[in-house]
Amino acid sequence: MSNPIRVVIAEDHYLVREGLRQLLESSGTVEVVASVGDGSSLLEAVDRLEPDVAVVDIRMPPDHQTEGIEAARKIRARHPEVGIVVLSQYANALYAFELFQDGTDGLAYLLKDRIGDLDELLRAVQAVNDGGSVIDPQVVEGLLARGTTVSRSGMGDLTERETDVLREMAQGKSNQAISGALYISESAVEKHIKAILAKLGFDPGDSAVNRRVAAVLTFFRTYTPAAGE
Amino acid sequence: MSVLAISERRRTISWVAWGLWALILGLLATSLSLAAVTSFVLVPGVGGAIGIATMATAATLVITRWPRSRSGWLLLAAALSIAVGFSLGELAVYTGIHRDGDLGTTQGLIASAHAAFWLFVSSLLLLFLTFPDGRLPSPRWRPVVAAIGLACVAGAIRHILRAAAIVDPRAYMTDARFAEQNGFEGAPPYQRLGVALGVIVVVLFILTAASLVVRLRRARGIERQQLKWVVYAGVVALLMFPAGVIGSASEPLATVLQLVGMLSLAVIGAGFGVALFRYRLWDIDLVARRSLVFALLWLAIAGVYAGISAGLGLAAGSRLPVAVAIAVTALATLVFQPARRWLERIADRWVFGRRNSPLEAMHGFGELAGSAAQPGDIATQLAATASAAVGLAWVEVDLHGSVSAQLGTANAEPATVFQVSRGDEHFGELVCRPHRGRRLTTDDEALLTALAAQAATAVSRAHLASRIVRAQEAERRRIERNIHDGAQQELVALVAQLGLARGLSNGDESSDNVLATAQQDVGRILANLRELAQGIHPSVLSDGGLAAAVEDRCSTMPIGVALSVPPGVASQRFADDVEGAAYFFVTEALTNVLKHSRAKAVEVALGFDGDGLTVEVADSGIGFDPDAADGGGLTGLADRIHALGGEITVDSQPGAGTRLTATFPVAATNATGS
Numbered sequence: 001m002s003n004p005i006r007v008v009i010a011e012d013h014y015l016v017r018e019g020l021r022q023l024l025e026s027s028g029t030v031e032v033v034a035s036v037g038d039g040s041s042l043l044e045a046v047d048r049l050e051p052d053v054a055v056v057d058i059r060m061p062p063d064h065q066t067e068g069i070e071a072a073r074k075i076r077a078r079h080p081e082v083g084i085v086v087l088s089q090y091a092n093a094l095y096a097f098e099l100f101q102d103g104t105d106g107l108a109y110l111l112k113d114r115i116g117d118l119d120e121l122l123r124a125v126q127a128v129n130d131g132g133s134v135i136d137p138q139v140v141e142g143l144l145a146r147g148t149t150v151s152r153s154g155m156g157d158l159t160e161r162e163t164d165v166l167r168e169m170a171q172g173k174s175n176q177a178i179s180g181a182l183y184i185s186e187s188a189v190e191k192h193i194k195a196i197l198a199k200l201g202f203d204p205g206d207s208a209v210n211r212r213v214a215a216v217l218t219f220f221r222t223y224t225p226a227a228g229e
Numbered sequence: 230m231s232v233l234a235i236s237e238r239r240r241t242i243s244w245v246a247w248g249l250w251a252l253i254l255g256l257l258a259t260s261l262s263l264a265a266v267t268s269f270v271l272v273p274g275v276g277g278a279i280g281i282a283t284m285a286t287a288a289t290l291v292i293t294r295w296p297r298s299r300s301g302w303l304l305l306a307a308a309l310s311i312a313v314g315f316s317l318g319e320l321a322v323y324t325g326i327h328r329d330g331d332l333g334t335t336q337g338l339i340a341s342a343h344a345a346f347w348l349f350v351s352s353l354l355l356l357f358l359t360f361p362d363g364r365l366p367s368p369r370w371r372p373v374v375a376a377i378g379l380a381c382v383a384g385a386i387r388h389i390l391r392a393a394a395i396v397d398p399r400a401y402m403t404d405a406r407f408a409e410q411n412g413f414e415g416a417p418p419y420q421r422l423g424v425a426l427g428v429i430v431v432v433l434f435i436l437t438a439a440s441l442v443v444r445l446r447r448a449r450g451i452e453r454q455q456l457k458w459v460v461y462a463g464v465v466a467l468l469m470f471p472a473g474v475i476g477s478a479s480e481p482l483a484t485v486l487q488l489v490g491m492l493s494l495a496v497i498g499a500g501f502g503v504a505l506f507r508y509r510l511w512d513i514d515l516v517a518r519r520s521l522v523f524a525l526l527w528l529a530i531a532g533v534y535a536g537i538s539a540g541l542g543l544a545a546g547s548r549l550p551v552a553v554a555i556a557v558t559a560l561a562t563l564v565f566q567p568a569r570r571w572l573e574r575i576a577d578r579w580v581f582g583r584r585n586s587p588l589e590a591m592h593g594f595g596e597l598a599g600s601a602a603q604p605g606d607i608a609t610q611l612a613a614t615a616s617a618a619v620g621l622a623w624v625e626v627d628l629h630g631s632v633s634a635q636l637g638t639a640n641a642e643p644a645t646v647f648q649v650s651r652g653d654e655h656f657g658e659l660v661c662r663p664h665r666g667r668r669l670t671t672d673d674e675a676l677l678t679a680l681a682a683q684a685a686t687a688v689s690r691a692h693l694a695s696r697i698v699r700a701q702e703a704e705r706r707r708i709e710r711n712i713h714d715g716a717q718q719e720l721v722a723l724v725a726q727l728g729l730a731r732g733l734s735n736g737d738e739s740s741d742n743v744l745a746t747a748q749q750d751v752g753r754i755l756a757n758l759r760e761l762a763q764g765i766h767p768s769v770l771s772d773g774g775l776a777a778a779v780e781d782r783c784s785t786m787p788i789g790v791a792l793s794v795p796p797g798v799a800s801q802r803f804a805d806d807v808e809g810a811a812y813f814f815v816t817e818a819l820t821n822v823l824k825h826s827r828a829k830a831v832e833v834a835l836g837f838d839g840d841g842l843t844v845e846v847a848d849s850g851i852g853f854d855p856d857a858a859d860g861g862g863l864t865g866l867a868d869r870i871h872a873l874g875g876e877i878t879v880d881s882q883p884g885a886g887t888r889l890t891a892t893f894p895v896a897a898t899n900a901t902g903s
């Protein structure tokens with residue numbers, strides 16, 4: 001058996017914090033090296049202990065808003081190698097976007113309800129430890145619903161074909177692979193991608209894809225079953 | 230001792246005044262008795278007697294109250310001299326015509342009557358010139374007093390000489406034109422003096438009127454109110470007096486018009502009496518405005534009447550044909566109302582400034598205060614109402630610096646400041662400057678104080694309404710936080726415990742099943758709690774702002790939503806209460822769309838143009854008649870939006886879809902992007 005994953009927990013509610021600690025330790029694959037109650041203690045613990053993964057509550061003192069996300073970003077800036085699982089009360093994708101706005105690697109956004117499902121929690125810890133990323137399925141459902149009903153001003157709806165292209169893009173496929181999968185020419189794929197970016201409000205010439213797109217892509221990459229690459 | 234002496238002296242003076250009053254009334258009674266026998270100017274005589282009695286009574290009352298009042302004594306002198314003149318005139322007619330008496334006696338009586346009349350004219354001029362304290366406006370007016378004296382002496386002498394030349398008293402008394410030509414022996418040189426004297430008397434009257442206007446402009450406070458009454462009485466009397474002259478043009482009206490002319494004396498007497506005693510009896514400006522308008526109209530109608538009579542070539546004294554009289558009356562009736570309004574407007578603008586009665590002012594402002602007005606509207610309305618009710622050159626309403634309204638042009642008149650406050654709460658000031666040369670009366674100040682108090686109530690109510698909305702908003706946020714950090718956390722801890730228990734069950738399938746079911750149940754409760762918190766106050770609204778929350782809400786709609794959020798609005802934050810009201814406006818509108826519209830798609834648009842936030846929800850559904858429908862859930866929301874100074878507009882008709890718009894007059898609080 002490999003070395004256990006060294007985890008720091010940040011959660012202000014005592015019962016949740018202890019439950020979380022016991023659960024993770026009961027798995028035998030995780031060693032909880034510290035459990036703290038707020039963002040600044042978390043940063044201090046990460047600086048001091050250099051854990052593999054931080055499991056962070058999104059709402060913490062002092063304001064109980066999105067301190068967890070702010071702490072995650074700070075950790076990301078100071079210790080890029082530390083994986084972070086943010087536990088949230090909110091199924092709203094906005095918070096996930098917030099977390100993923102500077103990149104998705106080594107980050108997970110899970111609803112707190114998942115605590116009960118030890119396997120899922122451990123999978124997320126394992127994934128961020130390996131540099132991958134996870135978004136909670138319920139958040140994904142919200143995103144899927146959003147894609148079908150809301151179109152933002154001046155952008156119009158994505159056509160069915162463009163949605164297909166986006167889905168393929170999300171699986172990390174190259175333009176060539178997309179053209180192969182959808183039976184359309186590569187130039188057509190390029191045209192669709194430009195249209196998609198334009199419709200999503202980004203500069204079509206900008207290859208450094210912006211945060212919202214990154215979040216959408218992350219969700220597709222993580223949760224859409226790979227269609228036989 | 231000295232107090233006793235003074236009071237003794239006062240009593241004596243008072244007895245003297247009342248004695249003279251009794252004398253005047255006795256003279257009047259004698260005159261009317263003689264007139265009843267001779268039928269000489271009987272009806273006008275009654276009017277004159279009423280007028281003189283009024284003057285005498287007013288003067289005596291004034292003297293009783295203020296024994297040293299020069300105005301009171303001058304008024305009494307005027308009443309006495311005209312009463313003497315009246316009675317001597319009637320006596321002359323009685324002895325000279327009725328009894329065919331001695332010519333010399335008749336001449337003497339006529340001369341004395343005219344001399345008394347000149348005494349009356351001079352007393353009256355002096356009275357107007359020195360009101361209310363019996364002193365001249367300035368020493369520069371002394372020559373005017375001298376001129377009055379000289380003119381009256383000259384007039385009296387002329388009339389005495391003229392009386393001496395009378396050869397036929399009957400002709401002299403009964404026919405005015407005849408008197409000028411045939412009543413005399415020849416045309417003596419002093420006759421020419423008549424025209425010059427007439428001009429001088431008119432000039433003196435004009436000078437006196439001018440001095441009144443000058444004093445009115447300078448006067449302040451009580452004196453000003455008193456002067457207003459006197460000026461008013463003088464003007465009315467001036468308008469009434471010519472009635473007698475016009476009256477001679479048409480016989481059926483002559484007597485009545487002469488009566489009106491004589492009653493002008495009563496107006497003067499009453500005017501002075503009210504001025505000295507009860508100058509606050511009515512709001513003189515309003516009374517004056519209305520009655521002057523009527524007097525002017527009356528004068529114009531009488532003039533037209535006389536003009537038509539003359540135009541028809543009717544000799545003085547003959548009757549106006551009935552048809553013409555009816556036509557003139559009908560015309561006058563038709564013209565009367567529009568002319569009255571027109572004159573009132575002119576009077577408003579030039580003489581008094583636009584004024585509402587205090588009742589109108591309070592009522593109008595009360596209505597505003599009754600609606601859910603914002604401090605801005607209240608300030609504007611208060612300024613307008615104050616200006617209209619009191620007639621101000623400049624009015625400024627300043628509500629705690631943030632909201633202010635100005636009206637008019639500032640001048641150098643002293644400003645009066647009224648506090649807009651209610652109990653301990655102080656909301657601002659109402660600053661008023663009267664027109665140049667005018668001053669706020671006690672009644673004006675009382676009215677403005679009342680208006681300011683009413684404004685304070687309205688402002689207090691507006692503040693209360695927005696405080697309630699703000700408190701409600703804060704409370705919703707607090708409840709939402711408590712759900713997330715309280716119940717939800719406890720349940721998460723429970724989920725964790727159940728997870729641990731499952732780990733400890735060591736593959737016992739039945740107990741693991743029970744625990745798994747329990748975990749699922751708790752998960753469902755957590756999901757419900759999340760929805761509950763979302764409904765009370767979505768966390769996205771606090772954390773991401775209005776655009777994010779609206780987008781989030783739209784994303785859960787089962788029908789297509791076209792959301793328009795201009796780039797500037799997406800990351801724009803507004804005050805908590807505004808964001809809350811705007812968000813719940815959208816959710817309520819979307820709920821209505823789903824419930825009633827049968828629309829397949831809905832458009833939601835946010836707009837922010839620097840001074841206002843606009844939120845619009847439009848569908849292409851079946852629509853409804855906004856007048857017939859009750860607001861439903863939107864009513865409570867409308868109150869909430871009104872309390873923030875916003876507006877809801879409903880644009881719908883059956884078959885043409887529905888467009889709901891909410892506007893908020895707000896500035897952005899910050900521009901924190903997220």
